Amino acid sequence: xxxxxxxxxxxxxxxxxxxxxxxxxxxxxxxxxxxxxxxxxxxxxxxxxxxxxxxxxxxxxxxxxxxxxxxxxxxxxxxxxxxxxxxxxxxxxxxxxxxxxxxxxxxxxxxxxxxxxxxxxxxxxxxxxxxxxxxxxxxxxxxxxxxxxxxxxxxxxxxxxxxxxxxxxxxxxxxxxxxxxxxxxxxxxxxxxxxxxxxxxxxxxxxxxxxxxxxxxxxxxxxxxxxxxxxxxxxxxxxxxxxxxxxxxxxxxxxxxxxxxxxxxxxxxxxxxxxxxxxxxxxxxxxxxxxxxxxxxxxxxxxxxxxxxxxxxxxxxxxxxxxxxxxxxxxxxxxxxxxxxxxxxxxxx
Amino acid sequence: xxxxxxxxxxxxxxxxxxxxxxxxxxxxxxxxxxxxxxxxxxxxxxxxxxxxxxxxxxxxxxxxxxxxxxxxxxxxxxxxxxxxxxxxxxxxxxxxxxxxxxxxxxxxxxxxxxxxxxxxxxxxxxxxxxxxxxxxxxxxxxx
Numbered sequence: 001x002x003x004x005x006x007x008x009x010x011x012x013x014x015x016x017x018x019x020x021x022x023x024x025x026x027x028x029x030x031x032x033x034x035x036x037x038x039x040x041x042x043x044x045x046x047x048x049x050x051x052x053x054x055x056x057x058x059x060x061x062x063x064x065x066x067x068x069x070x071x072x073x074x075x076x077x078x079x080x081x082x083x084x085x086x087x088x089x090x091x092x093x094x095x096x097x098x099x100x101x102x103x104x105x106x107x108x109x110x111x112x113x114x115x116x117x118x119x120x121x122x123x124x125x126x127x128x129x130x131x132x133x134x135x136x137x138x139x140x141x142x143x144x145x146x147x148x149x150x151x152x153x154x155x156x157x158x159x160x161x162x163x164x165x166x167x168x169x170x171x172x173x174x175x176x177x178x179x180x181x182x183x184x185x186x187x188x189x190x191x192x193x194x195x196x197x198x199x200x201x202x203x204x205x206x207x208x209x210x211x212x213x214x215x216x217x218x219x220x221x222x223x224x225x226x227x228x229x230x231x232x233x234x235x236x237x238x239x240x241x242x243x244x245x246x247x248x249x250x251x252x253x254x255x256x257x258x259x260x261x262x263x264x265x266x267x268x269x270x271x272x273x274x275x276x277x278x279x280x281x282x283x284x285x286x287x288x289x290x291x292x293x294x295x296x297x298x299x300x301x302x303x304x305x306x307x308x309x310x311x312x313x314x315x316x317x318x319x320x321x322x323x324x325x326x327x328x329x330x331x332x333x334x335x336x337x338x339x340x341x342x343x344x345x346x347x348x349x
Numbered sequence: 350x351x352x353x354x355x356x357x358x359x360x361x362x363x364x365x366x367x368x369x370x371x372x373x374x375x376x377x378x379x380x381x382x383x384x385x386x387x388x389x390x391x392x393x394x395x396x397x398x399x400x401x402x403x404x405x406x407x408x409x410x411x412x413x414x415x416x417x418x419x420x421x422x423x424x425x426x427x428x429x430x431x432x433x434x435x436x437x438x439x440x441x442x443x444x445x446x447x448x449x450x451x452x453x454x455x456x457x458x459x460x461x462x463x464x465x466x467x468x469x470x471x472x473x474x475x476x477x478x479x480x481x482x483x484x485x486x487x488x489x490x491x492x
Contacts, residue, residue, distance in 0.1 A: 085434070088428050088430050088432045088434075089444075091429040092429075093430050161371060196363070197360075197363075197364055203357070276429065276430075277430045277431055301458075302459065304454065305429070305451075307429065327462070327466070
């Protein structure tokens with residue numbers, strides 16, 4: 001998963017590390033005479049500037065007294081430009097890419113670091129914290145279900161062919177394994193064979209399904225599903241819906257009706273990780289029209305670039321909840337930002 | 350094997366078939382992308398050795414015009430995330446070669462998944478076949 005991105009990030013990490021190492025070598029004692037000769041007056045003048053930017057006094061102190069390292073913007077400009085290209089080539093959305101670069105720059109430029117500490121640790125720390133910043137906090141579904149009134153109603157939306165129905169089944173298994181009772185509503189009454197498909201899934205995973213005839217009103221199916229859950233004291237309702245493109249206004253209106261009728265506690269947008277930036281653009285559009293509270297990205301095991309997974313939470317401001325990683329019902333993993341960052345940057349280059 | 354089990358197996362087969370179709374179309378997309386990148390590399394390299402800088406520019410619908418490339422060294426390249434950057438001809442070729450390698454790796458993965466799906470479908474087919482034979486034999490016995 002995300003092998004290409006991992007490789008590229010390791011290269012960027014090395015590049016940044018060697019840029020900073022160059023500064024370390026240049027700043028090693030003896031201290032350059034030009035810095036010692038700077039007038040004290042300019043130090044006083046710069047003391048009024050932003051507390052985050054190192055003032056000249058700071059620089060003087062760290063260079064002469066504590067012998068710490070000052071990294072200027074110029075020192076890392078080239079390496080950061082390469083990192084930017086690396087991220088864009090991995091299909092990381094431009095605003096997200098800008099946010100990562102700004103964060104890394106803020107962490108590294110002006111950083112005071114005692115000589116003798118590892119440059120690599122400094123770079124990795126900056127990259128990790130920048131990635132964690134854009135990845136958000138993830139979404140704990142089990143905790144969400146636990147803390148909401150039963151039945152918890154979860155509506156699944158998304159475009160065609162991204163694996164929405166399979167995701168509904170996988171999440172059903174996940175919740176069942178967590179000890180919750182689940183019912184699935186076959187709200188995709190539009191696609192030929194969809195009711196059959198979810199029916200087969202439900203039978204295999206041992207979850208009750210509520211279904212109507214093909215062509216029936218999906219709002220009615222999902223209303224019945226919620227009623228069933230209420231009367232049978234079921235914990236969670238998983239509502240499958242037909243895939244639709246956000247440009248089809250009649251289908252989007254239908255989704256709006258479903259939302260009004262079943263009043264979901266959680267709207268989950270499902271798309272495929274391999275779609276890259278397209279998935280990010282589509283999720284933003286869905287969020288704007290029918291809303292989205294969390295995102296699931298399928299086929300993450302096929303995705304080498306990882307752009308969608310990196311970009312989606314920051315772009316639409318909604319957490320990534322699960323990653324689909326294979327064909328089996330158990331092949332779904334809760335999205336854990338710390339784990340993903342550790343996988344991308346944890347091992348030695 | 351009863352009728353219900355036969356029907357379940359038929360459902361499985363249908364579902365696997367649908368999944369296989371999705372993977373086949375993904376493979377096609379990857380192959381189209383790969384061929385397109387190969388053609389672009391050929392064009393980029395061709396432009397550098399072309400004496401007069403004239404190329405045939407396809408404008409869609411199978412129509413082409415003669416065009417003169419004034420700056421064959423400056424290439425505008427879509428690198429992902431809907432971002433286009435200016436690269437040298439050599440850099441653009443290198444970038445495209447890397448993309449081809451990525452696409453070939455993805456093709457390999459998708460092909461492996463497809464092979465697994467097909468072998469599962471074969472298994473189901475075999476079980477269905479033996480189920481049909483059993484039910485036919487049972488029907489003949491009843492006659």
